[in-house]
Structure formats: C-alpha cells, structure tokens
Amino acid sequence: MIKKGIGRQIVLHYFIVVFVTLLLVEGIFTVVIRTYYYDTIYNHISNHSTWASDYFQKFVRLYAEKDPNYFTEMLRTFELSNTELMILNNKGEVKASSTHFQADKTIQTSDVPQAIAGVQGSKWIGRQPTTGELVMSVSTPLQVRGENRYIVRYVTSLEEVNSKLMSLTVFSVGIAGAVLALVTLFSIGLANSIVKPINNIRAVSAQMARGKFDVRIKGNYKYELGELASTLNFMAQEIVRSNQIKDDFISSISHELRTPLTGIKGWSETLTSGGFDPAETKIGVGIIAKETERLIGLVEEILDFSKLQQNEMKLVIGRVNLKELLQEIMLNVWAKAEQRQIQLQLDDKSNRTLFVIGDGNRLKQVFLNIVDNAIKFSNENSWIELVVSLQDNNQVLVEIVDSGIGISEEHLNKVKDRFFQVNHQGGGTGLGLAISQQLVELHNGKMDIHSELGVGTTVSILLPLIEQSEADEMKEDGDNNLLNGNQIDGRPEGNIGYE
CATH class of the missing domain: 1.10.287.130 (Signal transduction histidine kinase, dimerisation/phosphotransfer (DHp) domain)
Structure with a gap:
C-alpha cells in the first residue's frame, strides 16, 4: 500500500486515466466486434433470401401450388445450413418449417410485417418465446407477378456467436488487466523516482530550517x-x-x-x-x-x-545642481586628499548647468562615500577625477575615476553586498556601497563599478536630468513654499519616499 502523498496521487491519476481509456477501448471493441459478427451473419442470410426471392419466379413454373410436395420442395430448394427455414403466407401464418414445427399463432416479430409490406431482407433479433434462445430472423417476400404470395423466413441461433464474442471479450479484458497492471507498476516506479528526490530535498531543507546550513542536497537530479x-x-x-x-x-x-x-x-x-x-x-x-x-x-x-x-528611508525632494554638489564634495575631502598628496579634478564635459531631481543631502552622501573610498584606497601622489557627461534619454553620467589599488575580479561582484569588506583592516562597516547603491536606485538611477587590480577603479552613476525650465519652475515653487513655511516637495516618477 502506497502511503499518502504525491506518490499515491501520481499512481492514482495514472491508474484512473489508463483505466478509463481501456474501458472506452474495451467498450468500443466489444460493440465493433459484435456488430461485425452480426452483420456478417445477416449479410449471408440476406443474400441467400434475395436469391430465394429471385429463384421463386422459376420455382412456380416448375411446381404447381396444389402439388402435395409443393412446400416440401420449397424447403429443400431454399434451405440454408445451420438455419431454420420457415415458409409463411402473406398473413404471417406458418405453412411449412424445416424443423417440422407448426406454430399455432401467426408470427408477429417485426421482420414479418415488414416483409408483408414488401421490404426485402427485414431483420429481427430477439429471444424465442418457447426456448428463450437469442436468434436472428431475416424475412423476404416471395412475389408472383408483383403480388406477395409467400414469405421466406430464416432463423438462426446467436448463442454460439455470443459465446465466441464472450471469449473474445474475456480475452481482451485479460489483456486490458495486464496492461493496467503494467502501467500501475510503471507509475509506481515513476512516482518513486519523483518522490524519493523530493523526500531527500525535504529532509535536507528541514535540516537547513533548523540552522544546519553546512548540509547539501546530493544527487544528480534532472x-x-x-x-x-x-x-x-x-x-x-x-x-x-x-x-x-x-x-x-x-x-x-x-x-x-x-x-x-x-x-x-x-x-x-x-x-x-x-x-x-x-x-x-x-x-x-x-x-x-x-x-x-x-x-x-x-x-x-x-x-x-x-x-x-525596511523601506522607511524618506527623501526631501527638490532640484539639485549637480556641478555645485560635486564641487562641494571636493571641498569637503580636499584636506584629506592633500594629506596624502592626491590630486582631485572635476572634468565637466557637458558645458552646461545640470539639474537632477532628488534629495541633495542623500546624493551628497553617495558621492562623498565614493570619493572618500577612492582617497582611502589610493596611493600617495596619485589622482582622482570626477567626470560629468551627458547621455542619451536625458540622463547624466558621473564617473569617479581613481588610479588606486583597484579591486580583484573575485571581490568586484561582492563589493556592493552589505557588510562586505575587501580589507577588514581598513575600518568601516562594509555598508557604505550598499547604502549608496540603494540611494541611487531610489533616485531612479544606476550605479556600476569597474575595476582592475593594481590599475584603479571607476564608479559610474547614471541619474535622470530635468530640463532647465522645469528646474526654474521647481525653484520658484520651492521659494514660494519656503516663504509659506513649507517644505519643497518635488515628486518625480519612481519609488521615492517623502517626508
């Protein structure tokens, strides 16, 4: 017995699908084979009765109807092996029978009235009233000069055919049962091939949930x-x-x-x-x-x-003059750079006043952290350059380029991870770049780091620009808000919180 779970469901679903399919196939097969056998018998009798109807025109010229042997010769001439032959008049009364059994009543099965009405090869399947045996009867009128004179009726037993059909059905059911058993075994194997890995994965994940993160899922699963x-x-x-x-x-x-x-x-x-x-x-x-x-x-x-x-960072949104912000940052770190004889340069390739929308203090925090890192990890008598350039789609790119010690390829993909520090002796929390990354994203920007060990590092920050007219409008609105004692509240598109 398969215990409850996915395995049982898989086996059960396979079993039901295959069982229903086999049941339908078995039903269709039984109906088709039965129809085939019955139609074969009917066609054989019907063809013979048609011949009898045609031959009757010659028969009436050979034998007179008042001849005592008239019906005897008719039975002998029209007989068919393994079939009872009955000669009926046009009222359905039995005039002669190959079994020599004379019925007291007229034959009233559906084939006889149809034959009386002139239907060739009318068929009836049912049970004999006297014996209860399942039979098929085929009746055809015998005409003389267009008049239905007699009816030739052939009756054959279907018991032997049904016995053969039952044998075929039992045989097909046995094959279907074998197929169903084989499919069930196959589905059990398939279920085990799925359930065992799942149980293994579940067991290992349960250990992980208890804090054992040194365990691993073993096995080449597909x-x-x-x-x-x-x-x-x-x-x-x-x-x-x-x-x-x-x-x-x-x-x-x-x-x-x-x-x-x-x-x-x-x-x-x-x-x-x-x-x-x-x-x-x-x-x-x-x-x-x-x-x-x-x-x-x-x-x-x-x-x-x-x-x-926790998504609780609030930004005080307004227009920010990017060039002024970078110059202010350079002034803040100038003394620290001078102590290490590091030259700071600002290269503005845009040749225009650039405004971005955001929180000036938070943007200052971002650039200050990056420039401070550049100074911290640069050699003495080196240089750091801040390059500002316009990009497509109304964006500005700020690159902080240094000629410092650089970052190895192994550590480059991890430097923006929280708590990660390339050099634990350098001090700090390892959160600076992680915070900077998230603050840039809050301003709908993007931050990338490119570095080569022993050559230097380039930190690129891409921010959306606002047009001069929009900046002037924001400044005017901001001045009015300040006069009224309100906070400037510029609301750009993006995931930004407001105070």
Whole structure:
C-alpha cells in the first residue's frame, strides 16, 4: 500500500486515466466486434433470401401450388445450413418449417410485417418465446407477378456467436488487466523516482530550517528537481556566506566602536583627574569631539541601512545642481586628499548647468562615500577625477575615476553586498556601497563599478536630468513654499519616499 502523498496521487491519476481509456477501448471493441459478427451473419442470410426471392419466379413454373410436395420442395430448394427455414403466407401464418414445427399463432416479430409490406431482407433479433434462445430472423417476400404470395423466413441461433464474442471479450479484458497492471507498476516506479528526490530535498531543507546550513542536497537530479536542489544548495551557501559576512561585520563594528570609545573614556578620565594646562585640555577635548563624531557617523550609517532595508528611508525632494554638489564634495575631502598628496579634478564635459531631481543631502552622501573610498584606497601622489557627461534619454553620467589599488575580479561582484569588506583592516562597516547603491536606485538611477587590480577603479552613476525650465519652475515653487513655511516637495516618477 502506497502511503499518502504525491506518490499515491501520481499512481492514482495514472491508474484512473489508463483505466478509463481501456474501458472506452474495451467498450468500443466489444460493440465493433459484435456488430461485425452480426452483420456478417445477416449479410449471408440476406443474400441467400434475395436469391430465394429471385429463384421463386422459376420455382412456380416448375411446381404447381396444389402439388402435395409443393412446400416440401420449397424447403429443400431454399434451405440454408445451420438455419431454420420457415415458409409463411402473406398473413404471417406458418405453412411449412424445416424443423417440422407448426406454430399455432401467426408470427408477429417485426421482420414479418415488414416483409408483408414488401421490404426485402427485414431483420429481427430477439429471444424465442418457447426456448428463450437469442436468434436472428431475416424475412423476404416471395412475389408472383408483383403480388406477395409467400414469405421466406430464416432463423438462426446467436448463442454460439455470443459465446465466441464472450471469449473474445474475456480475452481482451485479460489483456486490458495486464496492461493496467503494467502501467500501475510503471507509475509506481515513476512516482518513486519523483518522490524519493523530493523526500531527500525535504529532509535536507528541514535540516537547513533548523540552522544546519553546512548540509547539501546530493544527487544528480534532472529538470525542475535539479533546479530546486541547486537553488536550495545555493541558498544555503549564500546564507553561510551572509552569516560569515555578518560575523565579520560584528567583529569589525565592535572594533570600530571600541576604538573611539577607548579614546573618549581615556581622555575623559584623564581630564577629570585635572592638572592639565589649557593646551593639553584643548587637545583632549578635541580628540573626544573627533571620536564622538566618528561614533555618530557609524551609528548613522547603520541606521540608514536599517531604514533602507525596511523601506522607511524618506527623501526631501527638490532640484539639485549637480556641478555645485560635486564641487562641494571636493571641498569637503580636499584636506584629506592633500594629506596624502592626491590630486582631485572635476572634468565637466557637458558645458552646461545640470539639474537632477532628488534629495541633495542623500546624493551628497553617495558621492562623498565614493570619493572618500577612492582617497582611502589610493596611493600617495596619485589622482582622482570626477567626470560629468551627458547621455542619451536625458540622463547624466558621473564617473569617479581613481588610479588606486583597484579591486580583484573575485571581490568586484561582492563589493556592493552589505557588510562586505575587501580589507577588514581598513575600518568601516562594509555598508557604505550598499547604502549608496540603494540611494541611487531610489533616485531612479544606476550605479556600476569597474575595476582592475593594481590599475584603479571607476564608479559610474547614471541619474535622470530635468530640463532647465522645469528646474526654474521647481525653484520658484520651492521659494514660494519656503516663504509659506513649507517644505519643497518635488515628486518625480519612481519609488521615492517623502517626508
């Protein structure tokens, strides 16, 4: 007995389909073979009765109707083997019979009235009233000068034919049963070939659900089952990788938090003890302020990422002068670049004022993070170039190109993943590029990274532009809103949240 499940359903469905098909075939076969046998018998008798009707014209010239042997000769002349021959008058009364049985009543089966009416080879199938035997009778009128004089009626038993038909039916049912059994066995094998892999996949996925992500689905499965197994294995692999990245992140963020906290704690305890001159006190307070800002930055980065993951990031939408934004970013990082003797350049190939619609502070966060990374991972006495160019479909492309250490091909596809860090010793949370990617997408833009190890990195950001007239209109509306104490609320198409 197959237990409940997909296996039983497969076997049951196969069984039902094949059973119904065989039942239909068996029914059609039985009807066709029965019809064939009955029609063969009827055609044989009908042809003979037609010959008898034609020959009767000659018979009446050879034998006189008043001759005592008239009906005897008629029976002998028109007889047919394995068939009872009856000679009836035009009233249906039996005048002679090859069985020498004289019926007391007229024959009233449907073939006789039809023959009286002149129908050639009229047929009736039914059971004999006296014996209950299934018979076929064929009646044909015998005419003399256009007048129905007699009726020749042939009666043959169908019991032997039915017996042969029953044997054929039993034989065909046996074949159908064998086919059904074979198909059932085949369907059980097919069901097992499907259910066993599913059970294996289910067992492994249950272990994964309990947190055992080191297990894998083994087996060379084909088609959808193979794809499902590969997907689950890939999922487990990605979960392991994500857990490893998360663990690395926790370790990294713990270190990042401990360092400024240690500095703050140390200088606060030192300053509390007193006895320092104003210069030393100023240095200590400065360090505390610097480390506090560093802590705030780390916490804000984590909060931003959390908001993005929960789709709770709100953007203050307005028009943004892209060139002014990039120049402001260059001023913000100029001192850091000067310390490492890195040259910053802005190359505006558009030669026009470019406006994008979005949140200026968030766009600044994106570009500032990318330029800061470029400085962090560039060698001394190198350069970083910000290239602005117009693209088709009213878009602007900003490329941040550096000649730094570059990123290996192995790490290039992962740098935008959350918590991923190429160099764990470089500090940070590994969330900067992931946040930047999502912020660019919120502005209906696209961010790509191209890099070659030892050569440098190019980060490309594609953003939609707004026309100058639209920008002026937004500025005018924004100024009016500001005068009224309202926030500028530009609403472009796209998945952007608003405050």
